[in-house]
Amino acid sequence: MEIVAKPFIFIYHIVRYILLSPKRILNYAYSGFLAVIDKLSGGKVTERKTAKTEENKAISEVEVMMNNSRLNAKQQIVLDKEPVQSFRYKVKGSNGKIINGTFEGPSKEEVRIFLQNEGYEVIEVLPRKFYDIDINIGGKFTAADLSFSLTQLSTYLKAGIALIDSVRILEKQSEKAEQRKVYQKVVYELLKGQDLSTAMEKQNDKFPTLLVNMIKTAELTGDLTSVLDDMADYYTSKEETRKAMVSAMTYPIIVLCIAIGVIIFILVSIVPSFVDMYKDNDAEIPAITTFVMSASDFIVNYYLFIIIGVAIFVVIFIYLYKKVKSFRKGVQLVIMHIPVFSQIVIYNEVYNFTKTFASLLNHGVFITDSMEVLSKITNNEVYKELVAKTIINLNKGANISESFKGSWAFPVAAYEMVVTGEKTGQLGLMMEKVANYYQVLHKTLVKQMQSFIEPLMIAFLALIVGTILLSIVVPMFDIYGKIQ
Numbered sequence: 001m002e003i004v005a006k007p008f009i010f011i012y013h014i015v016r017y018i019l020l021s022p023k024r025i026l027n028y029a030y031s032g033f034l035a036v037i038d039k040l041s042g043g044k045v046t047e048r049k050t051a052k053t054e055e056n057k058a059i060s061e062v063e064v065m066m067n068n069s070r071l072n073a074k075q076q077i078v079l080d081k082e083p084v085q086s087f088r089y090k091v092k093g094s095n096g097k098i099i100n101g102t103f104e105g106p107s108k109e110e111v112r113i114f115l116q117n118e119g120y121e122v123i124e125v126l127p128r129k130f131y132d133i134d135i136n137i138g139g140k141f142t143a144a145d146l147s148f149s150l151t152q153l154s155t156y157l158k159a160g161i162a163l164i165d166s167v168r169i170l171e172k173q174s175e176k177a178e179q180r181k182v183y184q185k186v187v188y189e190l191l192k193g194q195d196l197s198t199a200m201e202k203q204n205d206k207f208p209t210l211l212v213n214m215i216k217t218a219e220l221t222g223d224l225t226s227v228l229d230d231m232a233d234y235y236t237s238k239e240e241t242r243k244a245m246v247s248a249m250t251y252p253i254i255v256l257c258i259a260i261g262v263i264i265f266i267l268v269s270i271v272p273s274f275v276d277m278y279k280d281n282d283a284e285i286p287a288i289t290t291f292v293m294s295a296s297d298f299i300v301n302y303y304l305f306i307i308i309g310v311a312i313f314v315v316i317f318i319y320l321y322k323k324v325k326s327f328r329k330g331v332q333l334v335i336m337h338i339p340v341f342s343q344i345v346i347y348n349e350v351y352n353f354t355k356t357f358a359s360l361l362n363h364g365v366f367i368t369d370s371m372e373v374l375s376k377i378t379n380n381e382v383y384k385e386l387v388a389k390t391i392i393n394l395n396k397g398a399n400i401s402e403s404f405k406g407s408w409a410f411p412v413a414a415y416e417m418v419v420t421g422e423k424t425g426q427l428g429l430m431m432e433k434v435a436n437y438y439q440v441l442h443k444t445l446v447k448q449m450q451s452f453i454e455p456l457m458i459a460f461l462a463l464i465v466g467t468i469l470l471s472i473v474v475p476m477f478d479i480y481g482k483i484q
Contacts, residue, residue: 086128087111091120101181102128105188114188118168140206141179143239147232150211154228164190182206195219209376210356217365227363234359237439241348244443248450255457259464264299266468271296274472277479284478289471329381336382336409340449347442349383350414355435361428368394382409400427414438 084104089111091099099120105111112125141149149170156166164187171183182203189199197216200207211231218227275293278285285293299306320327336342353374360370368391375387390403401419404410414434421430 087125088128089115089125090123091115092123094119098123103185103188114191118184118187141182141208143235143242145176145179146208146211147235147239150228150232150235154225154232157225157228163196167196196224210359210373213365213369213373214359214363217360217363221364223363230359230363234355237355238352241351241439241442244446245344245348248446248453251450252453252457255454255461259457259461262461263464263468266465267292267296267299268303271468271472272300274475278475281479283475285475286471288467289475292468292471325381332380332382340445340452344442344445344449345380346409346411347438347445349378349380349409350411351435351438351442353378353383354414354431354438358428358431358435361431367400367427386410411438 084106085108086102086104087108088102089100091101093099103111103115105114108125108127112122115122115125152170152173153166156169157163161169167183167187167190171180171187174180174183185203186196186199189202190196194202195216197212197219200215201212214227214231215224218224271292275296277283278289321331322328332345336345356374356377357370360373361367365373371387371391371394375384375391378384378387386403386407386409390400393403394400399422401415401422404415404418407415417430417434418427421427424430
């Protein structure tokens with residue numbers, strides 16, 4: 001790899017030198033200009049520059065001494081403002097396992113000190129090359145991960161364990177390598193004096209926006225453990241809802257895959273053998289049999305194009321759904337108008353919206369700030385527009401309920417409870433009740449859908465397979481009649 005990369009590195013340095021040459025020329029010109037001015041002024045410029053340098057040096061020494069005294073350690077991480085660099089390291093853990101990874105810090109030595117302080121035996125720390133690409137797959141925390149981690153963190157803090165040590169314990173407990181790296185970077189930021197919310201915010205969206213904002217609020221109010229407990233309950237509830245949906249859809253998807261597999265097997269393996277028999281006996285072929293035979297020929301002759309076409313369609317669909325807002329909104333609108341599915345989606349979105357809103361309000365977050373957070377964490381474009389409309393109305397002095405009035409995506413019962421909360425001054429409490437109510441409705445509807453879809457899918461499979469088999473059998477009666 002290094003042999004192949006050397007010519008590219010050589011070219012890179014040549015291009016870099018050419019691009020930086022104008023900058024060097026300007027620096028030389030500026031230095032010459034200062035020398036001329038200094039000579040004309042009798043060396044006063046040099047004296048001032050030297051004095052300023054000595055002053056800065058003295059200040060820097062005092063700052064280092066203060067930092068050393070504060071941390072009371074020979075090996076420490078000094079909070080400075082040097083440009084951050086990226087390094088690749090190789091260390092040995094306490095169990096003797098070799099660990100490779102990347103880390104960002106002001107210097108190679110600081111990264112080495114940090115890794116040593118974390119209990120690793122440092123083998124090497126090297127600056128990353130421009131061609132060294134770090135592919136981070138995973139590391140983002142799911143609702144289940146957050147539910148467990150936040151509960152543990154709250155427990156450690158209540159037991160009197162320091163925040164940094166608590167996060168270190170989470171790092172050691174984590175079974176996922178990428179998440180251990182995230183916790184490691186959080187510890188590093190905490191050692192530099194950053195708040196927990198800031199340390200989490202710097203981890204490239206590994207932590208949800210809602211959680212970061214809630215912890216930021218807790219740091220201002222001094223109620224961190226209470227917020228951690230509430231957020232743990234929030235993500236536990238969210239994970240239960242997700243599992244219910246997955247459980248409801250698993251069986252239909254399995255049945256659908258089996259149905260497709262059986263249909264393809266019949267069309268590819270069984271139907272062609274009967275086609276030859278029909279031709280040999282000059283049997284009369286009905287329309288349904290002709291259709292099945294044509295489908296069989298198409299799959300056999302163009303299966304490669306079908307596979308490629310389906311793959312391209314899936315990739316394009318996923319890309320458009322993620323990148324194109326209008327396409328994503330169109331798909332969501334279609335799903336939200338399918339019977340049964342529409343209610344499941346609406347109940348789930350109303351639950352998520354009101355549960356999150358209640359958590360924010362109950363911990364002292366202003367209504368406008370809460371709406372800003374909701375606009376960032378909501379994935380459904382219909383509800384994003386609803387939140388945006390609410391923010392505009394709030395800026396005009398209107399009530400929250402005005403935005404939801406008459407909206408097909410916000411049930412009347414939920415709207416009336418919002419109005420009641422505004423009138424009584426207990427909006428957070430009412431949002432909590434709305435969330436609990438629609439969570440129960442959502443779970444009930446999911447169970448009903450599951451019990452309804454299972455026999456429906458079996459009937460669908462029987463209908464398709466039965467139709468194909470019937471199309472094969474019907475011409476055989478014609479052959480049997482001719483033999484008689």
